[in-house]
Amino acid sequence: MTSHNDDLIPKYVEVTEELRKGHYDVQVPLHEGDDISILGESLQNLAHDLEHRYSQISETDKITTNINQGFLLEDILESVYKEFKQFIPYDRIGFALLEQHGRILRAFWSKSEFEETKIKKGYAGLMSESSLKNIIETGVPRIINDLEEYYHNKPTSHSSRLAVEEGIRSSLTCPLISNGVAVGFMFFSSREKNTYAEVHIATYQRIVRQLSIILEKGRLVSELSDQKNTIEKKNEELKRLDELKNVFLGIAAHDLRNPISSIRGIAEMMLDERFELTNEEKKEFLSDIYDQSNFMLNLLNDLLDITTIESGKFLLNIVPIQSDEYFEQILERHLKLAEPKETNIIIENVDKGLINADVARFRQIVDNLISNAVKFSPPKSTIKIRVLLREPYWKIEVQDEGPGITEKDREKLFQDFAKLSAQPTGGEKSTGLGLSIVRKIVNAHGGKIGVDSEPGHGATFWFTIPVKPKV
Ligand SMILES: Nc1ncnc2c1ncn2[C@@H]1O[C@H](COP(=O)(O)OP(=O)(O)O)[C@@H](O)[C@H]1O
Ligand SMILES: [Mg+2]
Structure with a gap:
C-alpha cells in the first residue's frame, strides 16, 4: 500500500457519508491500478446508480402524488x-x-x-x-x-x-x-x-x-358519490310523495266531507217520520245522493290513479287500436253524455291507422279531454275532434268554444288539483285531477300534451302518442 493511496481512504469515508445523507452527485478521486482504486471505482458506480434510482423514484412519486390528488x-x-x-x-x-x-x-x-x-x-x-x-x-x-x-x-x-x-x-x-x-x-x-x-x-x-x-x-x-346522488334523489322523491300525500289528505278532508254530510243530511230527513215526503221528493233526494256518491267515487278513483302512477307501479299494456273505429265509438258515447247540454261533437278528421297505446289509459285521456271540453263550454256549442297521423307521432286534438285558457292558468293546467278560472257551465263537479292524470299517462306513452288557446276564443287541447311504441 503506497502512501498517497492512504489519503484516499478518508476521502472514500467522506463520500459514503455524503451518500448516506442522500447526496448522490459525488466525485470519487481515483488512481489507476490498485485495489483501493477498484474500491473507489465501485463506489463511484454505486453513487451513479443511487442517483439514477433516486431520480426514478422521485419521478414516480411525482406522477402518483399528482394523480392521487383526484378523488373521482x-x-x-x-x-x-x-x-x-x-x-x-x-x-x-x-x-x-x-x-x-x-x-x-x-x-x-x-x-x-x-x-x-x-x-x-x-x-x-x-x-x-x-x-x-x-x-x-x-x-x-x-x-x-x-x-x-x-x-x-x-x-x-x-x-x-x-x-x-x-x-x-x-x-x-x-x-x-x-x-x-x-x-x-x-x-x-x-x-x-x-x-x-x-x-x-x-x-x-x-x-x-x-x-x-x-x-x-x-x-x-x-x-x-353515485350512491350518495341516488340516495339524495330518492330522498327528494320521498319528500315530494309525502307532500302529495298531505295534499291528498287535505282533499279527502275537504272534498269528501261536503258530499258525505249532505248525503247524511238527506238520509236523516228521509228517515224522520215527521216528514211526509212525496214520491217525487223522494226521487229527487235519491238522485241527489246518487250524484254526490258518484262524485266521491270519481274523486277516489282519481286519487288512487294518481297514487298508482306516482308509485311507479304503472304498467302500460300497449296494443294496436284502429283509429277510425275507435273514435266512432268514443263519439257515440260522448254525444249521449252531452245530450243535456245539447253540445254538438264532431269528428272533423281521422287519419286511418293503428294507434299503439294502452286501451284503458288511452280512453282515460280522450274521455278527460272531451268531457272537459263539454264541461267548460257553454251549452249548444260545438266540439271538434281531429285524429292526425304526423309521423313519428299521432296527434289528437280536441277543440272547444269555451272560455279558453288564460296565460296565468296555463302554467298550472297540468298539475295536480288545478281548479282554475274556468268553471263548469252545467253544474258538473270538478276535482282538478283529470288533466294531471292525463299528462302522466301521455308521458308514460312517450308523448306530449299541450293546449293552444286564445282566451275568449276556445281552447284546443292536444296530445301526441308515438307511432312506434316506447319500449
Ligand atoms: N277545455 C277547457 N276549457 C277551459 N278550461 C279548462 C278546460 N279543460 C280544463 N280546464 C281548466 O283546467 C282545470 C283542470 O282541469 P282538470 O284537471 O280536468 O280538472 P277538473 O275537470 O276536475 O276541473 C279545470 O278546473 C278548468 O278550470
Ligand atoms: Mg276534467
Whole structure:
C-alpha cells in the first residue's frame, strides 16, 4: 500500500457519508491500478446508480402524488393522461376492465389528442379470443411498434383494425394489477411507428402498483358519490310523495266531507217520520245522493290513479287500436253524455291507422279531454275532434268554444288539483285531477300534451302518442 493511496481512504469515508445523507452527485478521486482504486471505482458506480434510482423514484412519486390528488375516477384518469406524458409518449390512453371473472374486457375510459375515437366506452370483447390473454398470464406489457404490419399478419383482430383506422401505429399494452390480480389493461397508443421501448415498460412497471391502488380508490369514491346522488334523489322523491300525500289528505278532508254530510243530511230527513215526503221528493233526494256518491267515487278513483302512477307501479299494456273505429265509438258515447247540454261533437278528421297505446289509459285521456271540453263550454256549442297521423307521432286534438285558457292558468293546467278560472257551465263537479292524470299517462306513452288557446276564443287541447311504441 503506497502512501498517497492512504489519503484516499478518508476521502472514500467522506463520500459514503455524503451518500448516506442522500447526496448522490459525488466525485470519487481515483488512481489507476490498485485495489483501493477498484474500491473507489465501485463506489463511484454505486453513487451513479443511487442517483439514477433516486431520480426514478422521485419521478414516480411525482406522477402518483399528482394523480392521487383526484378523488373521482374521472379526475384521476384525466391527470394520468396529463402526467404520464413526461415519461411515456402517446397520443391516446385507454383503460379497459375485465368483467365476469375475466371473461369479458370492456373499454371504460379513453382520451386522445385526435378527435375521432373508434374504440368507444362500452366497447367489449371476449378475452378468450384476444391476444391480450398472454399479457395477463405473463404480467409483462406488450409493445407493438408497427400496428399496420401486426394487423396485416392478424387480420381477424377487430380492435387492431379499429386502432389502425384511427391512425394508431404503435401501442404499449400494460396489465393493471390490483392485489396481485389482473383487473384490466392500460393502453398507450401513438400515431408514430416505433414509439415504444423497454424503458417505457420499466417506467410503467415502477408505477403500476401505486397506479392500481389509486385507480381502485377512485373507483370506490366514484361509486360512493353515485350512491350518495341516488340516495339524495330518492330522498327528494320521498319528500315530494309525502307532500302529495298531505295534499291528498287535505282533499279527502275537504272534498269528501261536503258530499258525505249532505248525503247524511238527506238520509236523516228521509228517515224522520215527521216528514211526509212525496214520491217525487223522494226521487229527487235519491238522485241527489246518487250524484254526490258518484262524485266521491270519481274523486277516489282519481286519487288512487294518481297514487298508482306516482308509485311507479304503472304498467302500460300497449296494443294496436284502429283509429277510425275507435273514435266512432268514443263519439257515440260522448254525444249521449252531452245530450243535456245539447253540445254538438264532431269528428272533423281521422287519419286511418293503428294507434299503439294502452286501451284503458288511452280512453282515460280522450274521455278527460272531451268531457272537459263539454264541461267548460257553454251549452249548444260545438266540439271538434281531429285524429292526425304526423309521423313519428299521432296527434289528437280536441277543440272547444269555451272560455279558453288564460296565460296565468296555463302554467298550472297540468298539475295536480288545478281548479282554475274556468268553471263548469252545467253544474258538473270538478276535482282538478283529470288533466294531471292525463299528462302522466301521455308521458308514460312517450308523448306530449299541450293546449293552444286564445282566451275568449276556445281552447284546443292536444296530445301526441308515438307511432312506434316506447319500449
Ligand atoms: N277545455 C277547457 N276549457 C277551459 N278550461 C279548462 C278546460 N279543460 C280544463 N280546464 C281548466 O283546467 C282545470 C283542470 O282541469 P282538470 O284537471 O280536468 O280538472 P277538473 O275537470 O276536475 O276541473 C279545470 O278546473 C278548468 O278550470
Ligand atoms: Mg276534467
